[in-house]
Amino acid sequence: MRLLPCGDAGLLVELGDLDEVLATYAALAEAPPDGVLDIVPAARTVLVRFDCGVTDVDTVAAAVRSLRPTSGSRPDTGHAEIVVCYDGEDLAEVGELTGLGERGVVEAHTGQEWTVAFCGFAPGFGYLVGDDDRLHVPRRESPRTRVPAGAVGLAGEFSGVYPRESPGGWQLIGRALEPVWDLARTPPAKLSAGVRVRFREAR
């Protein structure tokens, strides 16, 4: 773990891999140090933002150092089920890339529990990590200029659901039948950091 100050109101905690990020985020979210305003998990780091009128970098750094994250533990801030119609444009290609075939991809996607590791790219866009690595595929070589809202994709170690129409380079395997981001709902995001996710195939 490396602790990198980010000005007078932030501390970037750099970790070895995504599992350490998840365990550290879980420990921080469970017992945030005094004065913490926001915790921003990402692929290899957790940024802790705090009120510099209440606490300071050294105090927050000491609190982070004293954390004892349980190895392999993942945050658990709720559960979500997402019903998916697996008819994505890249499903056949992902079946070939993984050697699982189209049905095998659907079974692998629905057959494991996913965790939202972090959000980014757009409000409500969660980066989901699973239990096994069979679905790890590279991004598309050329991104699409338009990916519809609800598209379910794979890229690297992640799966995700596009919260709204946007450009995107992920391999699309299906579409969620209900929105993952809806401002009329509280909270608006189905997929916020730490949420456990199950995908279910639409019948």
Place this chain on the structure above:
Amino acid sequence: MRTLTVLETGILATVQDLGRAGLAGLGVSASGAADVSALRLGNRLLGNDDGAAGIEVTHGGLVVRADEEVTVALTGAPCPATAGGIAVGGNGPVRLGAGIELRLGVPSAGLRTYLTVRGGIDVPPVLGSRATDVLSGLGPDVLSPGTELPVGAPPRRQPNLDVAPVAMPPTGEVVLRMLPGPRHDWFVAGALDELLGSPYQVSADSNRVGLRLLGSPLRRAREDELPSEGMVPGALQVPPSGQPTLFLVDHPVTGGYPVVGVVVTADLGLAAQLRPGQPVRFKAV
């Protein structure tokens, strides 16, 4: 319900409050007034809570009509202003009778003027805030002529100051205090000295997301890709061009370019008042 009707907006006018902190886990930035202390002052002058929403006006040009009598204040970048054709001053309460138009000219210093109103702008909050986030598109729409803005019920507290003594935003070179950033070691030896020793200029291509700075390019020592990581307001992020961007309130939650330095929290309001073309220097603290 009392309303203010927007007649003209200038370059950009948005509703802003103290923003929506604590939602980075949803991929949502805090947003809110770029010059927080100016918004707070406006609210205090009117007896409002600090978090009441006002209008952030970029480079003047706003015209609003009070549909019923309201009390307002102008803070931040000082603009010549008239109410019903009569000049009014900043940093103190101004009463606008029903039907009176408030017109803002172009600020003589600074960039962002705040129009606060006793009772606050009472548009529906989104995720706990009435701030317009121009990057993610959250919050009320950017103001346009014809928008009717509801005004909330006046607070019990009465305004008790006629005018607050406030320093003008500087017009010449501005010095921002900064600390070395989390990735200063991604740059060649001497890059930090280069940043601290050279003048930069605010580019016209700047907004609430960030100030693009033009000046001595900062060279990286390593060319590998940085996995995206959390960003803070005040971060000086350096894209491949080497010209730093100083993040303001609507910055993205995460970013993939290394941060060479971070401007201290106390100077972020000063940064938000910088105009395109204005010279800026950085000083280590």
